Amino acid sequence: MRRPGEKFIRNLPLQRKLMLIIMGCCTATLFVSSLFFVAREAKVLYRNQQEYLVSLADMIGRNSAPALAFNDPKPALDTIRPVTEKGNILAVYILNKDGRLFVRYQAAGQVHTALPLEGLPDWASQDQVAEAVRQVTSEAYTSSFLSGYASVVRPIRLDGEQIGTVVIHANASGFLNSLRWNVLVALGFMAVTFLVFCLFSARLQLMISAPLLGLLAAMKEISASKNFALRVTKPCDDEIGLLYDGFNEMLHEIEERDQILRQRQAHLQQLAHYDPLTRLPNRTLFYDRLAQALFHAERAREAVAVIFIDLDHFKDINDTLGHRTGDLLLIEVAGRLGTVVRSCDTVARLGGDEFTIFCQNVANEENAALVAQKLVALFATPFRLGSSEIRVTASVGVTLFPHHGKTVDELLMNADIAMYHAKGCGKNVFALFDKRMNEHASERVTLLADLRQAVELGQFVLHYQPKVDLLTGKVTSVESLVRWMHPRLGMLAPDKFIRLAEESGMIAELTAWVLRTACLQAKAWQDANLAPVRVAVNLSPFHFQRQDVKQSVCAVLEATGLDPTLLEIEITESALMQNDEYTCRVLRELREMGITISVDDFGTGYSSLSYLHRFPINTLKIDRTFILNMMKSSEDQAIVTAIIAMAKSLKMQIVAEGVESVDQLEALKDQGCHEIQGFLVSRPVNAERVARFFTDEDHLQLQNSAAQPLAEGTAQHLVNGKA
Numbered sequence: 001m002r003r004p005g006e007k008f009i010r011n012l013p014l015q016r017k018l019m020l021i022i023m024g025c026c027t028a029t030l031f032v033s034s035l036f037f038v039a040r041e042a043k044v045l046y047r048n049q050q051e052y053l054v055s056l057a058d059m060i061g062r063n064s065a066p067a068l069a070f071n072d073p074k075p076a077l078d079t080i081r082p083v084t085e086k087g088n089i090l091a092v093y094i095l096n097k098d099g100r101l102f103v104r105y106q107a108a109g110q111v112h113t114a115l116p117l118e119g120l121p122d123w124a125s126q127d128q129v130a131e132a133v134r135q136v137t138s139e140a141y142t143s144s145f146l147s148g149y150a151s152v153v154r155p156i157r158l159d160g161e162q163i164g165t166v167v168i169h170a171n172a173s174g175f176l177n178s179l180r181w182n183v184l185v186a187l188g189f190m191a192v193t194f195l196v197f198c199l200f201s202a203r204l205q206l207m208i209s210a211p212l213l214g215l216l217a218a219m220k221e222i223s224a225s226k227n228f229a230l231r232v233t234k235p236c237d238d239e240i241g242l243l244y245d246g247f248n249e250m251l252h253e254i255e256e257r258d259q260i261l262r263q264r265q266a267h268l269q270q271l272a273h274y275d276p277l278t279r280l281p282n283r284t285l286f287y288d289r290l291a292q293a294l295f296h297a298e299r300a301r302e303a304v305a306v307i308f309i310d311l312d313h314f315k316d317i318n319d320t321l322g323h324r325t326g327d328l329l330l331i332e333v334a335g336r337l338g339t340v341v342r343s344c345d346t347v348a349r350l351g352g353d354e355f356t357i358f359c360q361n362v363a364n365e366e367n368a369a370l371v372a373q374k375l376v377a378l379f380a381t382p383f384r385l386g387s388s389e390i391r392v393t394a395s396v397g398v399t400l401f402p403h404h405g406k407t408v409d410e411l412l413m414n415a416d417i418a419m420y421h422a423k424g425c426g427k428n429v430f431a432l433f434d435k436r437m438n439e440h441a442s443e444r445v446t447l448l449a450d451l452r453q454a455v456e457l458g459q460f461v462l463h464y465q466p467k468v469d470l471l472t473g474k475v476t477s478v479e480s481l482v483r484w485m486h487p488r489l490g491m492l493a494p495d496k497f498i499r500l501a502e503e504s505g506m507i508a509e510l511t512a513w514v515l516r517t518a519c520l521q522a523k524a525w526q527d528a529n530l531a532p533v534r535v536a537v538n539l540s541p542f543h544f545q546r547q548d549v550k551q552s553v554c555a556v557l558e559a560t561g562l563d564p565t566l567l568e569i570e571i572t573e574s575a576l577m578q579n580d581e582y583t584c585r586v587l588r589e590l591r592e593m594g595i596t597i598s599v600d601d602f603g604t605g606y607s608s609l610s611y612l613h614r615f616p617i618n619t620l621k622i623d624r625t626f627i628l629n630m631m632k633s634s635e636d637q638a639i640v641t642a643i644i645a646m647a648k649s650l651k652m653q654i655v656a657e658g659v660e661s662v663d664q665l666e667a668l669k670d671q672g673c674h675e676i677q678g679f680l681v682s683r684p685v686n687a688e689r690v691a692r693f694f695t696d697e698d699h700l701q702l703q704n705s706a707a708q709p710l711a712e713g714t715a716q717h718l719v720n721g722k723a
């Protein structure tokens with residue numbers, strides 16, 4: 001339990017506490033030492049006085065001994081008298097052997113009734129005298145001294161035998177005066193020393209407390225300013241110096257931790273609001289900024305354009321070229337997007353390959369369209385990622401505040417719908433939101449849901465379209481073309497669902513089914529001893545570049561037992577260009593296995609024959625749009641002529657697609673085209689019907705004879721997905 005004083009002292013400021021301690025210690029030391037000095041002085045004085053009185057008493061005793069022996073007081077008095085001349089002797093008594101008063105001498109005019117023997121009559125009894133002597137004896141050492149008297153009692157001996165006693169009373173005032181003087185000196189010394197101590201302790205406490213108070217001040221300053229970079233200067237090398245070192249070390253650690261904390265906070269802030277890959281604002285920040293922009297735009301009656309950008313077939317790039325390349329591409333795309341908009345606009349990455357932009361104060365739809373156009377144009381230049389060059393396009397959807405939506409969610413949803421519409425229009429374009437798109441979007445969602453289960457439910461069928469050799473008129477191969485027997489919408493043509501399958505990633509599953517079914521069918525024809533005919537399978541540009549294309553083809557060939565020379569792979573020009581090296585390697589491996597490689601829709605893509613020689617291509621299929629127009633347009637005719645000439649120089653087989661008329665057939669024959677495919681020979685039909693073409697007959701002759709009806713066969717082509 002603490003005493004109240006202790007608590008008070010503990011709560012005193014450090015300076016006062018130090019002063020109190022130093023002054024307390026000094027005062028106590030001074031007091032004790034002065035007391036010791038005074039006591040010692042008193043003892044010396046007292047001893048001197050006593051020794052003097054004893055020697056005086058002994059001298060009186062010696063000189064009075066004969067007088068005592070002869071019982072004659074007079075000589076004794078004569079002995080005493082000169083002694084009493086000493087000013088401080090008050091009384092001298094000589095007692096005889098019997099203890100009775102023998103001589104009494106008192107200084108003239110001085111009666112001290114307080115002295116025990118003073119009051120005794122000369123005839124006092126032996127006991128009275130003895131009692132008085134006993135008092136003297138005791139008081140000699142105690143009270144008589146303090147009351148101003150000093151007394152001694154000494155025996156008087158003669159020849160060794162005590163013959164009397166001498167008692168001397170002296171005035172102790174001299175001694176007391178000396179003692180007082182000593183006390184005064186001591187007190188004076190104490191006072192002076194105390195003053196010196198005061199000054200000294202003030203200085204000393206300052207020496208101790210100043211560094212501590214300095215540390216305290218620095219601590220307060222640092223805690224107020226939060227500036228942990230500050231340091232205190234060490235004032236000395238003692239423990240306080242160590243305290244300063246420790247304080248500085250602590251500051252250093254706090255500073256480091258503070259820095260780490262700040263960095264982590266900034267990092268968290270960055271993570272919370274920015275996309276770590278592209279460093280663009282993320283969904284949260286975009287929503288926040290857009291909400292603010294809408295708020296201001298509403299007050300200022302301004303329009304805001306919200307743009308949704310989605311890279312076309314990004315998933316396939318990721319799958320085929322790896323996620324690292326995908327990431328690099330996204331970074332490059334993010335960099336390019338920033339170049340189109342103003343600094344007050346925001347470009348964000350919502351996730352995956354989805355980017356959003358909002359542009360403030362957009363005058364009208366035309367201006368918004370201009371921005372969107374610029375965004376689409378950004379993708380015209382290929383992206384250079386390390387050593388390879390990647391071509392990627394983007395579909396862009398645009399929506400305007402307040403015309404197409406009032407809230408962030410509404411605007412983003414509509415921009416997304418517009419973007420899907422752009423994809424539906426063939427990608428690499430932009431679309432401005434229109435309310436009618438909503439209907440289309442919901443149809444698309446339903447179709448996507450149906451597509452997910454179509455493979456499992458066996459809703460796909462393959463149709464086959466023969467390719468005929470222009471010289472022999474015989475079927476060389478059949479192209480397998482997928483159809484979807486949709487339970488509600490009827491038979492759907494590939495253009496209604498292939499893109500959807502590509503965008504949803506289901507193309508891989510669908511292609512696997514097509515490949516397996518086509519190979520099984522070809523094997524069945526082979527086993528039925530029909531004339532050996534190749535079966536061609538379309539590989540989606542993005543599916544083709546999957547790392548496991550070769551393995552999946554090999555697995556299907558192995559599983560079905562089909563001879564690889566009876567398989568043909570059709571890929572588009574764009575598929576060739578997406579990853580030159582990888583594509584080239586896979587194609588070469590497939591070709592080495594005996595598989596025929598055809599480039600489909602040739603002329604619509606890069607139309608550059610210069611790169612073709614790098615790829616192991618067997619066949620070029622001239623796109624049907626050129627064939628369709630070649631009889632009407634001299635330009636298309638020239639293109640067809642050029643393609644045939646160059647392909648021949650590269651020793652490639654040429655197939656003309658979409659041949660519908662005998663005129664086209666004749667023109668192609670004249671130009672040296674090798675094969676044709678089109679409604680003139682047959683529209684795509686099921687396996688059973690196409691097998692009828694696997695004969696040695698000249699199918700061109702047969703068609704020539706019935707040219708007119710077949711030329712009209714365009715009418716038999718799929719209409720809205722129905723054959």
Ligand SMILES: Nc1nc2c(ncn2[C@@H]2O[C@@H]3COP(=O)(O)O[C@H]4[C@@H](O)[C@H](n5cnc6c(=O)[nH]c(N)nc65)O[C@@H]4COP(=O)(O)O[C@H]3[C@H]2O)c(=O)[nH]1
Pocket residue numbers: 465480481482493494495498511514538539540570600601624657658659660677678679680683684714717718
């Ligand atoms: N107007 C006209 N058209 C003709 C004529 N001859 C053939 N066609 C049509 O042209 C398309 C030829 O296939 P493609 O160029 O590979 O173009 C194909 C192909 O790129 C894609 N496709 C079809 N099946 C598959 C498949 O299994 N996988 C992939 N990835 N794509 C496929 O869908 C596209 C369209 O296929 P289809 O609708 O079956 O349309 C077929 C065929 O019906 C003609 O004389 N006149």
